[in-house]
Amino acid sequence: MKYNIKHLKEGSVTSAKGFMADGVHVGLRYNKKDVGMIYSEVPAVAAAVYTLNKFIAAPNIVTKESVNAERTLQAVVVNSACANACTGKRGMDDAVIMRRLAAEKYDIPEHYVGVASTGVIGEFLNMEKIAKGIREVAPEATTEGAKSFEKAIMTTDLIEKYTGYEAEIDGVKVTIGGCCKGSGMIHPNMATMLGFITTDANVDKDALQRAFSKITDISFNQITVDGETSTNDMVLLMANGMAGNNLLSEDHPQWDVFYTMLRKTSEDLAKSIAKDGEGATKLIEVKVKGAKNDADARAISKKIVGSSLVKTAVYGNDANWGRIVSAAGHSTADIDPSKVDVILGDQYMLKNSEVQPFDEEAAKEYLKSDTVYIEVNFHLGKGEATAWGCDLTYKYIEINASYRS
Amino acid sequence: MKYNIKHLKEGSVTSAKGFMADGVHVGLRYNKKDVGMIYSEVPAVAAAVYTLNKFIAAPNIVTKESVNAERTLQAVVVNSACANACTGKRGMDDAVIMRRLAAEKYDIPEHYVGVASTGVIGEFLNMEKIAKGIREVAPEATTEGAKSFEKAIMTTDLIEKYTGYEAEIDGVKVTIGGCCKGSGMIHPNMATMLGFITTDANVDKDALQRAFSKITDISFNQITVDGETSTNDMVLLMANGMAGNNLLSEDHPQWDVFYTMLRKTSEDLAKSIAKDGEGATKLIEVKVKGAKNDADARAISKKIVGSSLVKTAVYGNDANWGRIVSAAGHSTADIDPSKVDVILGDQYMLKNSEVQPFDEEAAKEYLKSDTVYIEVNFHLGKGEATAWGCDLTYKYIEINASYRS
Numbered sequence: 001m002k003y004n005i006k007h008l009k010e011g012s013v014t015s016a017k018g019f020m021a022d023g024v025h026v027g028l029r030y031n032k033k034d035v036g037m038i039y040s041e042v043p044a045v046a047a048a049v050y051t052l053n054k055f056i057a058a059p060n061i062v063t064k065e066s067v068n069a070e071r072t073l074q075a076v077v078v079n080s081a082c083a084n085a086c087t088g089k090r091g092m093d094d095a096v097i098m099r100r101l102a103a104e105k106y107d108i109p110e111h112y113v114g115v116a117s118t119g120v121i122g123e124f125l126n127m128e129k130i131a132k133g134i135r136e137v138a139p140e141a142t143t144e145g146a147k148s149f150e151k152a153i154m155t156t157d158l159i160e161k162y163t164g165y166e167a168e169i170d171g172v173k174v175t176i177g178g179c180c181k182g183s184g185m186i187h188p189n190m191a192t193m194l195g196f197i198t199t200d201a202n203v204d205k206d207a208l209q210r211a212f213s214k215i216t217d218i219s220f221n222q223i224t225v226d227g228e229t230s231t232n233d234m235v236l237l238m239a240n241g242m243a244g245n246n247l248l249s250e251d252h253p254q255w256d257v258f259y260t261m262l263r264k265t266s267e268d269l270a271k272s273i274a275k276d277g278e279g280a281t282k283l284i285e286v287k288v289k290g291a292k293n294d295a296d297a298r299a300i301s302k303k304i305v306g307s308s309l310v311k312t313a314v315y316g317n318d319a320n321w322g323r324i325v326s327a328a329g330h331s332t333a334d335i336d337p338s339k340v341d342v343i344l345g346d347q348y349m350l351k352n353s354e355v356q357p358f359d360e361e362a363a364k365e366y367l368k369s370d371t372v373y374i375e376v377n378f379h380l381g382k383g384e385a386t387a388w389g390c391d392l393t394y395k396y397i398e399i400n401a402s403y404r405s
Numbered sequence: 406m407k408y409n410i411k412h413l414k415e416g417s418v419t420s421a422k423g424f425m426a427d428g429v430h431v432g433l434r435y436n437k438k439d440v441g442m443i444y445s446e447v448p449a450v451a452a453a454v455y456t457l458n459k460f461i462a463a464p465n466i467v468t469k470e471s472v473n474a475e476r477t478l479q480a481v482v483v484n485s486a487c488a489n490a491c492t493g494k495r496g497m498d499d500a501v502i503m504r505r506l507a508a509e510k511y512d513i514p515e516h517y518v519g520v521a522s523t524g525v526i527g528e529f530l531n532m533e534k535i536a537k538g539i540r541e542v543a544p545e546a547t548t549e550g551a552k553s554f555e556k557a558i559m560t561t562d563l564i565e566k567y568t569g570y571e572a573e574i575d576g577v578k579v580t581i582g583g584c585c586k587g588s589g590m591i592h593p594n595m596a597t598m599l600g601f602i603t604t605d606a607n608v609d610k611d612a613l614q615r616a617f618s619k620i621t622d623i624s625f626n627q628i629t630v631d632g633e634t635s636t637n638d639m640v641l642l643m644a645n646g647m648a649g650n651n652l653l654s655e656d657h658p659q660w661d662v663f664y665t666m667l668r669k670t671s672e673d674l675a676k677s678i679a680k681d682g683e684g685a686t687k688l689i690e691v692k693v694k695g696a697k698n699d700a701d702a703r704a705i706s707k708k709i710v711g712s713s714l715v716k717t718a719v720y721g722n723d724a725n726w727g728r729i730v731s732a733a734g735h736s737t738a739d740i741d742p743s744k745v746d747v748i749l750g751d752q753y754m755l756k757n758s759e760v761q762p763f764d765e766e767a768a769k770e771y772l773k774s775d776t777v778y779i780e781v782n783f784h785l786g787k788g789e790a791t792a793w794g795c796d797l798t799y800k801y802i803e804i805n806a807s808y809r810s
Contacts, residue, residue: 055734055742086730088759121727122760231731308713309805316806322526325491326636329460337460354493355527394802400714401721401798 003167003257005264008177011164012146013038015177017200017242020139023152026129028081028119035133036152037102038076038196043112044240045205046073047212049220051233057085058095059115060234066099069111071205073238076196077102077134078153080181082119082126085231094125101134116194118155118181118232146179153181153194156278156399163268165261169254170245174201176261180235180269183225183276195220195235195269201258202241207249211259212237219266222298222387224306225277237262274388279395283371283388284314291383296333301387303331304374311392314372319363321349328376335378343375352379408572408662410669413582416569417551418443420582422605422647425544428557431534433486433524440538441557442507443481443601448517449645450610451478452617454625456638462490463500464520465639471504474516476610478643481601482507482539483558485586487524487531490636499530506539521599523560523586523637551584558586558599561683561804568673570666574659575650579606581666585640585674600625600640600674606663607646612654616664617642617671624671627703627792629711630682642667676793683804685795688776689719696788701738706792708736709779716797719777724768726754733781746782750774757784 013021018041028034048067050060066073077098084091095115103110117125139145150160164177182193212235220235248258275283286305291297304310307327313320321342329337342350345366347358366372372391418426428441453472455465471478482503489496500520508515522530544550555565569582587598617640625640653663680688691710696702709715712732718725726747734742747755750771752763771777777796 053731053734054740055730086727086755086758086760121731122755231734308801312802312805315802318806322491325460326458326526329458329636335459350491350527353491355491392802393806394799396713397717397720397797397799397802400717401723 003260005165005167005257005261008164008166010143011177012143012162013149013177013179013196013198014141014143014146015164016175016198018042018240019198020141021145021149022137022139023148024133024136026133026136028079028126028129032154033148033152034080035130035137036078036149037137037139038149038198039106039139040074040238040240042240042242043072043074044238045203045208046071047209047237049213049216049235051230053231053233055086055231057083057117057232058087058091059084059117060232061092062095062099063114063116063234066111066114072112073114073236074108074112075102075106076114076116076236078116078194079125079130079133080118080153080155082117082123083121083232084117084125085121087122087124090124094127097127098125098130101131105134114236116232116234118153118194121231150179155181157181157183158276161269161272161276163265165264167257167261169201169248169257172244174243174245174258175199176201176265178265178269180273182273183278193220193233193273197235197237197265199239200241200243201239202243202245202247203239203258204247204249208237208239211262215263215266217298218385219263219270222302222385223270223274224302224387224389225274271388274390277390278399279393280390281315281393282369282391284311284390285371285373285386285388287373287375287386289375289377289384290379290381292334292381293383294385297383297385298387299333300328300331300376301385303327304376305387305389308392311389314367315391315393317364317367319344319349319358319360319367324374324376325350334380336380339379341377345373408665410570410572410662410666413569413571415548416582417548417567418554418582418584418601418603419546419548419551420569421580421603423447423645424603425546426550426554427542427544428553429538429541431538431541433484433531433534437559438553438557439485440535440542441483441554442542442544443554443603444511444544445479445643445645447645447647448477448479449643450608450613451476452614452642454618454621454640456635458636458638460491460636462488462522462637463492463496464489464522465637466497467500467504468519468521468639471516471519476614477517478519478641479513479517480507480511481519481521481641483521483599484530484535484538485523485558485560487522487528488526488637489522489530490526492527492529495529499532502532503530503535506536510539519641521637521639523558523599526636555584560586562586563681566674566677566681568670570669572662572666574606574653574662577649579648579650579663580604581606581670583670583674585678587678598625598638598678602640602642602670604644605646605648606644607648607650607652608644608663609652609654613642613644616667620668620671622703623790624668624675627707627790628675628679629707629792629794630679679793679795682795684798684800686720686798687774687796689716689794689796690776690778690791692778692780692791694780694782694789695784695786697739697786698788699790702788702790703792704738705733705736705781706790708732709781710792710794713797716794719772720796720798722769722772724749724754724763724765724772729779729781730755739785740783741785744784748780750778
C-alpha cells in the first residue's frame with residue numbers, strides 16, 4: 001500500500017489509544033443490546049456529518065449543538081429501537097436529558113457529549129431505561145467493548161460493521177478505527193445509518209472537518225440501498241491526539257497518510273452498509289469515468305447503482321445493460337450519448353455507443369459473484385467517481401411490507 | 406361537472422371526428438399485435454412532449470423533426486417489441502425509413518408522419534416486418550380500430566388504457582380521446598410510456614403546445630412506477646379541426662372547456678399507467694397542500710409516491726406514516742418540519758408535526774382499498790400538487806429479475 005498503511009483485521013472504535021466502548025441491554029427491545037457508549041480518556045477533537053433530511057431528529061440537533069460549541073467530544077451515547085424523531089418538544093427535552101446524564105456519569109461538560117438514536121420514528125424514548133443504560137454501560141478499551149457497542153447500535157443489520165488501520169506518522173504509531181450500523185432505511189420506521197470513527201491522531205480541528213466532509217462525499221454519500229435519507233443519519237469522528245504525533249493539517253508532510261487512513265476507514269464502513277443492504281445478495285460497485293467533472297461522475301454513478309431496474313437485473317443475473325444506459329441518461333449530469341462505453345465485469349456491452357456482441361452466458365455467470373462491477377465511460381472529461389449499492393430482491397419487499405409488530 | 410363535459414365510456418383515439426386507427430401482427434413478437442397506425446383524414450395541428458432521458462431513441466428524434474417542421478401531423482406509426490434505442494446511425498436510418506414508408510402509404514409529406522417504438526433497447530428493427538406492418542394496417546374510424554391500435558402498442562401492460570370526453574364549444578360538439586401504454590420501464594429493456602391523444606377541435610398551434618406542456622407537468626410527469634425515465638417516452642397530441650369550432654386559444658371564451666377536456670384526458674391516461682404499474686395491486690394518490698409553490702408541491706408529492714418504503718408499506722397495509730414524513734423531508738423542496746400534517750385516507754397521523762393517536766386497525770383496513778389516498782399539508786403557502794404511483798410488490802421483483810428470454 002502506497003503509504004504503508006496497515007489494515008487491522010479486528011479494527012474498531014477501541015483500536016485507537018484512549019478510546020473505550022460498551023453496550024448493554026436495558027429492554028428498549030426484547031433481548032438485544034440497545035444502549036451503547038463510546039468514551040475517550042481525554043477530550044477529542046470532533047468532526048461530524050448529519051442527515052440532510054429536513055425532519056432532522058432531536059438527537060442530531062443536540063449533537064450538532066455539542067459539536068459546534070467547541071468541536072470537542074469526549075463521550076457519545078447511543079440507543080437503538082427508538083429514533084426519537086418527529087417527537088416535537090418532548091423529544092428535544094429527552095435528547096438533552098440523555099446528554100446530561102452521560103455528562104454527569106463522567107463529570108464532563110454537557111457539550112462534550114454526543115447523542116444518537118436509531119429506531120422507530122414518532123415514538124418517545126423510555127427515559128427510565130435510557131438512564132439505566134447510561135448508568136450500567138462500562139466502556140473498556142478492548143475489542144469486546146467495541147463488539148458490545150456494535151451490537152447495541154444494530155437494527156436490521158445482519159452483521160457488525162467495523163474496520164481499522166494503523167500507520168506511522170512523525171515516527172509514532174497512529175491508529176484509526178470505526179464502526180457503523182445501517183442496511184437501508186428499511187425495517188418499518190427504522191432509521192438508516194450511524195457511523196462512529198475514533199483516532200488517536202493529533203489533528204487540527206478545521207483540517208479534520210474539511211477532510212471528513214470531503215471524504216464523506218466520496219464514501220458515505222456514495223452508497224444507496226433504497227434511495228432514502230433518514231431523519232437520524234449521522235457520522236461522528238473523534239481524534240484525541242494520544243498518539244503524540246505533531247499536529248496534523250494539510251501542510252504536514254504526512255497529511256496524506258492520515259487522509260488516506262480516514263478515507264479507507266470511511267470507505268470500508270460505507271461499503272459494509274451497502275453490502276448488508278436489506279435483502280441484498282450482492283454488492284454492486286459502479287465506477288464512472290470520463291464525466292465532465294467529479295460531481296457529475298458522483299451523480300451518474302449513484303443514479304445507476306440506485307436504479308430499481310439495474311438492481312433487479314443484477315439480482316436476476318441479467319446482463320441488462322440497456323437499464324444501465326437508461327439510468328445514466330436519466331441523471332442530471334451532462335453526457336454525450338454518442339460516445340459511451342458500458343463494461344460489465346470485463347466485458348464491453350456498449351463501446352462508443354455502439355452495441356457490442358458479448359458472451360451472455362459468461363456475463364450471467366459473472367453476475368452471480370458477491371461483488372458486481374459496472375463501469376461506464378463517457379469520454380467527456382476527467383470526472384471520476386464510484387458508488388456502491390446492492391441488488392433489489394424479494395427479501396427487500398418481505399422485510400418492508402411486513403406489518404410493524 | 407363545471408363545464409358540462411361528458412366522459413365517453415369507450416373514448417379512444419378514434420372518438421374525435423376524422424381519426425382512424427388500426428393495429429396488426431407481423432411477427433416482431435410471437436403472437437401479439439406489434440405495429441399500429443393512427444391516421445387523420447386531414448392534416449392535424451400537432452403538439453408533443455418527449456423523454457428527458459439523454460439517450461433519446463431514434464424514433465423520438467425523427468418525430469421531433471417532423472413536428473418541428475410545421476407542427477402538423479397526419480399519421481403516426483408505432484411498433485412494439487423493439488425500442489430502436491441505442492442503435493446508432495443504423496437506428497436513425499431505420500426510423501427515417503419507417504417514417505417514409507408511412508408517408509408513401511398515404512401520399513403525404515414525410516414530416517406529416519410521427520414514429521414511435523417501444524421494446525428492447527440496443528436491438529435493431531426488423532425493417533421487413535415493419536414494412537409489412539405499414540402495408541397491412543388499415544385504419545378505420547371505429548372503436549375496434551382503436552382497440553387494435555391499443556393492443557399493438559402494449560408491452561407489459563395488463564390492460565388497454567384509453568379515455569375520451571366531449572363538450573360543446575361554439576355550439577358544435579368537440580371530442581377528444583386518447584390511449585397510452587406503459588406500466589413502468591420494467592420488463593427487461595422495455596421502454597416506459599407512449600401516449601396518443603386526438604381531438605377534432607380547431608386549435609391554435611402555439612396555444613395547443615403551451616396547454617399540452619403545462620398539462621403534461623401535472624399529469625404524465627406526476628406519475629412514477631419505479632422512478633425510471635425511459636429512452637422512448639413520448640406523448641403526441643393531434644388536433645384536426647374537423648369539429649368546426651372557431652379557432653381556440655387562451656382568449657377564446659370557452660378555452661377553459663377545451664383545456665379541461667385535455668387535462669382530464671391526460672390525467673386519466675397518466676393514472677391508468679400508474680394503476681397498471683408493474684406488479685402493482687393498488688393506485689397511490691399523494692396530494693400535497695400548503696407547499697411554498699406548485700413546483701415544490703409537485704416535487705414533494707412525487708418524492709413520497711416514489712419512495713420504495715412508502716410503496717412497500719402500502720403493499721403491506723402498514724400505516725407507516727414515518728416513511729411518508731421521511732420521504733417528504735428528503736425532497737429538495739422547502740419545508741418547515743415543525744408544522745406538518747399527514748393524513749392517510751381520513752385519519753390524521755401527524756398534525757402540526759405532533760404525533761396523533763389513530764386507529765391502527767381502521768388504517769390497515771383502509772390500506773386494502775384499490776386506491777390509497779395520502780395527504781400532506783405543510784402550511785407554508787398555496788402550493789398544491791397531486792402525484793400518482795403504485796405499491797411495490799414481490800411481482801415487481803419477479804418481472805424485473807427474470808432473465809430476458
